[in-house]
Amino acid sequence: MKKYIIAFFLLVISFSYIFLSNENAGVRVFVNLMTFAGIYGLAAIGINVHFGWTGLLNFGHAAFMGIGAYTTVLLIPHSLGREGVVISSGLPLPLAIIIGVVAAALLGLLLGLPTLRLKGDYLAIVTIASAEIFRLLVRDFENLTGGVYGIIQFSDSLQNSRPDFITRFGESYNVSPAQFWVGVLSWISIIVVLLILSRLKKSPWGRALRAVREDEEAVRALGKNAVLLKLQSFMLGAAIGGLSGILLVFNYGTVQASTFVPVLTFYVWAALILGGVGSLGGPALGAVIFWVIIAGTDSISRFLFESPDGQQLAGVRFVIVGLLIMFLMIFRPSGILGKKEELLLDVK
Amino acid sequence: MSSNLLSVKSLKKRFGGLEAVNVEKFDLNENEITSLIGPNGAGKTTFFDLITRFQNADSGNINFNGKNVTKLNSYKLARLGMVRTFQLTRVFDRMSVYENMQFAGSSFRNEGFLNSLIQSRSLKNQEKFLNEKINETLEMLNLSDMRSSYARELSGGQKKLLELGRSLMKSPKILLLDEPLAGVNPKLSEQLLEIIFNLNKNGVNILMVEHNIDAVMKISERVVVMAEGKIISDGKPDFVRSDKNVIEAYLGRSDE
Numbered sequence: 001m002k003k004y005i006i007a008f009f010l011l012v013i014s015f016s017y018i019f020l021s022n023e024n025a026g027v028r029v030f031v032n033l034m035t036f037a038g039i040y041g042l043a044a045i046g047i048n049v050h051f052g053w054t055g056l057l058n059f060g061h062a063a064f065m066g067i068g069a070y071t072t073v074l075l076i077p078h079s080l081g082r083e084g085v086v087i088s089s090g091l092p093l094p095l096a097i098i099i100g101v102v103a104a105a106l107l108g109l110l111l112g113l114p115t116l117r118l119k120g121d122y123l124a125i126v127t128i129a130s131a132e133i134f135r136l137l138v139r140d141f142e143n144l145t146g147g148v149y150g151i152i153q154f155s156d157s158l159q160n161s162r163p164d165f166i167t168r169f170g171e172s173y174n175v176s177p178a179q180f181w182v183g184v185l186s187w188i189s190i191i192v193v194l195l196i197l198s199r200l201k202k203s204p205w206g207r208a209l210r211a212v213r214e215d216e217e218a219v220r221a222l223g224k225n226a227v228l229l230k231l232q233s234f235m236l237g238a239a240i241g242g243l244s245g246i247l248l249v250f251n252y253g254t255v256q257a258s259t260f261v262p263v264l265t266f267y268v269w270a271a272l273i274l275g276g277v278g279s280l281g282g283p284a285l286g287a288v289i290f291w292v293i294i295a296g297t298d299s300i301s302r303f304l305f306e307s308p309d310g311q312q313l314a315g316v317r318f319v320i321v322g323l324l325i326m327f328l329m330i331f332r333p334s335g336i337l338g339k340k341e342e343l344l345l346d347v348k
Numbered sequence: 349m350s351s352n353l354l355s356v357k358s359l360k361k362r363f364g365g366l367e368a369v370n371v372e373k374f375d376l377n378e379n380e381i382t383s384l385i386g387p388n389g390a391g392k393t394t395f396f397d398l399i400t401r402f403q404n405a406d407s408g409n410i411n412f413n414g415k416n417v418t419k420l421n422s423y424k425l426a427r428l429g430m431v432r433t434f435q436l437t438r439v440f441d442r443m444s445v446y447e448n449m450q451f452a453g454s455s456f457r458n459e460g461f462l463n464s465l466i467q468s469r470s471l472k473n474q475e476k477f478l479n480e481k482i483n484e485t486l487e488m489l490n491l492s493d494m495r496s497s498y499a500r501e502l503s504g505g506q507k508k509l510l511e512l513g514r515s516l517m518k519s520p521k522i523l524l525l526d527e528p529l530a531g532v533n534p535k536l537s538e539q540l541l542e543i544i545f546n547l548n549k550n551g552v553n554i555l556m557v558e559h560n561i562d563a564v565m566k567i568s569e570r571v572v573v574m575a576e577g578k579i580i581s582d583g584k585p586d587f588v589r590s591d592k593n594v595i596e597a598y599l600g601r602s603d604e
Contacts, residue, residue: 196465204454204475205464207443211451214440217402218511221434222452223426223518224459232461 007285007336014292021299027173031180033291038186039247040290044272044283045193046240052278053206054233055213060111060127061241061268063134064104066260068242069249070138070145072100078154081146086153093157097246104242108235116230131262139257150256158182158250182251189247190284193240198280209233270321274328276335285337293320352411353378353522353553354430359398359408361391361577368394369405370577376522381544381554383564386574387598392557393435395574396526400432401425413521427456429521433528435557437507439514441500445491448499448510449482450475453517481517488543489513505532508540516547523547525556529563541567561599565589573598 018033019026043061050056075096079086090096115126138145145151155178162181170177200206211219212229219226249255267290275286297317301308304316334340354376361369369391376382384392397403399410401422410418417425426432440448457463458471486492489509494502499510508528515523528544529537541563548554558564564571564585571588573581575597581588588594 199467200461200464203464203467204450204459204471205461207447207451207454208459210443210447211440214442215438217434218438218440218514219451220402220423221400221426221432221438222514223423223431224451224456225421225423229459236461 003337010289010336011285014289014296017296018292021296025174028175029295031173031175031183033295034288035179035183035186035251036294037284037288037291038183038190039244039251040268040271041284041287042186042190042193042244042247043241043268044275044287045190045197046237046244047268047272048277048279048283049197049233049237049240051272053201053213054209054230056116056230056234056237057121057124058127058234058237059124059262059265059269060129060131060134061265062260062262063127063131064107064238064241065245065248065264066131066134066138067107067245068100068104068239069245069255069259070100070151071103071242072096072246073151073154073249073255074144075099076154076157078151080151081142081149084152090157093161096157097243100246101239101242104245105235105239108238109231112231112234116227116234128262128265131260131265135257135260138260145257148256148258150254150259152254154255155250155253158185178253179251182247186244186247186251189243193243194280194284201280205229205232270325273325273335276338278339279335279337282335282337286335289336290321293317293324352376353413354399354555355411356399357409357411359395359410360406361394361398361403362406367577369398371395371408371579374572374579376553376555379548379551379553380569381548381567382556382570382572383568384555384557384572384574385559385561385564385598386580390574391577392574393526396432396524396557400430400524402432426518429519430524431515431518431520431522432524433508433511433515433526435526435530437504437511439499439502439507439510441498443499444496445486445499445502445510446482446495448514449485449517450478452514453478453481485513485516490539505536508532509536512540512543520552522553522555525554525558527557527559529558529560537563 015030018030022029043065046064047058047061050058076090076093077088078090091099111127111130115123139147141147159178159181162177166181166184167177169175170180208219208224208229211224212226216226245260249259252259271287271290272283273286274289275284276282294317297320298313300320301313301316305312308316328335352375356371356374358373359369359371360367384395386392394403398405401417401420405418408418409416412425412428412430415428417428440451443451454474458474463471483492486495489512491506491509491513494506499507502510512525512528525544528540532540537560544554544556545567568585570583571585572579573588573591573594580597581591581594589599
């Protein structure tokens with residue numbers, strides 16, 4: 001119970017800080033950070049299925065996010081690259097999103113089949129390398145993906161479905177209605193995904209994944225196919241990652257290969273660790289805290305430097321995120337919502 | 349075809365220059381308690397690993413229950429009824445004792461992704477049915493009080509009991525116990541031996557590796573001695589105890 005009170009106060013303090021430090025733009029900053037938090041939170045929930053539930057070290061989440069995003073965007077009307085080739089026909093958006101999510105799961109299958117027979121560390125190496133291969137391929141296949149110039153003008157498929165009250169709210173608070181709509185959708189996705197996951201976590205399947213996490217050899221000795229369980233977990237987490245990638249590019253309104261650099265994966269990991277590995281809602285909470293820090297460091301930098309430039313801002317951000325994770329590891333290694341008894345990051 | 353439950357022929361395994369296991373012939377007859385003894389490094393655990401398919405043999409043939417299982421996956425072999433424990437206990441640390449038992453007892457079909465998502469009535473019934481068997485087993489092992497504790501909170505001996513209990517949830521035909529008494533206090537040892545003895549009376553074949561000679565001689569109907577990868581003696585406890593080779597290699601002269 002105590003941890004929920006801590007989480008509640010953390011959120012109250014964070015949000016008060018955001019609104020107080022941005023006198024005129026409080027709502028806009030808040031919507032911006034909550035949108036990113038929703039998207040990163042969803043991505044972190046995917047990694048949590050991998051690592052928190054099954055013990056799989058996935059350091060290539062950006063690839064799953066990327067394949068989901070590119071698949072969906074290429075299937076709907078969009079325009080491409082430097083020359084602005086317009087492709088005005090395409091599938092309905094819901095169908096494209098489903099195919100994007102399935103594509104991410106299939107990439108999980110493809111990467112998992114040869115690697116999940118290996119033990120933990122090898123998977124980490126393979127995933128991080130695959131994510132980079134994916135990014136470089138996307139960059140170089142310019143005819144298909146627009147290369148470094150990327151893909152633009154695909155947002156309409158989503159924004160056409162935006163309800164009026166979202167638009168009105170946006171206009172009256174000086175918030176981008178498009179971003180607000182993506183933010184709302186990302187938090188709806190989080191709720192739906194968590195409802196499904198909470199059912200799975202308590203089920204025999206969830207229990208079997210935990211057993212794999214604890215001891216694979218013992219799982220085999222009890223007549224269970226550990227590789228199949230790992231593969232299923234890998235595909236489910238990848239699919240959730242794919243969905244978050246789709247939301248991410250709709251938030252930006254464009255997509256380039258550079259969207260899916262390795263640091264994206266590590267931001268998502270930071271959110272997961274802050275929130276609590278293994279817990280259900282922890283990753284989403286961790287993502288909110290993470291983005292409060294990102295948004296909040298602007299004012300701290302302004303306090304430190306007279307007129308901070310981009311580099312100084314980024315530096316302060318990294319210092320603060322790093323310090324926070326350090327303190328967390330020392331005083332509460334299970335994260336904010338994690339169970340101490342089920343501590344996964346053993347740092348004794 | 350032999351009527352043996354388990355039959356092993358010319359099983360070989362080398363690690364580099366070391367011949368870890370070289371067993372010409374090893375049969376297990378129905379309903380016996382057989383103990384495998386021998387000095388450290390004799391290849392007993394490797395032999396266990398080979399027949400349970402946790403390691404691949406270089407050559408040889410394994411038959412279990414009339415079926416050639418030489419190339420079978422370890423988990424499939426476990427489903428056929430050959431269940432093992434480990435020398436260093438492998439319990440699921442961050443799961444409760446009850447969950448450890450649940451996982452062992454539930455069928456892999458119930459653990460299917462879709463079945464778990466849909467959660468039909470039959471799945472729930474099976475989980476309930478499991479509950480009775482778990483309670484019985486925990487009662488027998490004196491672990492009922494610990495059912496909701498995390499497995500890592502158990503003592504070393506209790507972990508051994510839990511691992512045994514987990515294996516029993518599979519209703520094995522043959523149970524391979526790797527040093528079930530190691531690190532267990534004398535009183536609990538007595539209790540464990542009694543449990544093993546009763547299991548065997550109820551039709552579970554036991555093959556165990558154990559260093560506690562007194563216990564081995566007391567409980568076993570057959571003792572097999574390994575040294576340097578080979579079986580050097582095989583027979584009734586009294587026969588093995590007086591075998592010159594065994595005294596030389598393992599028991600030591602003071603035993604005479």
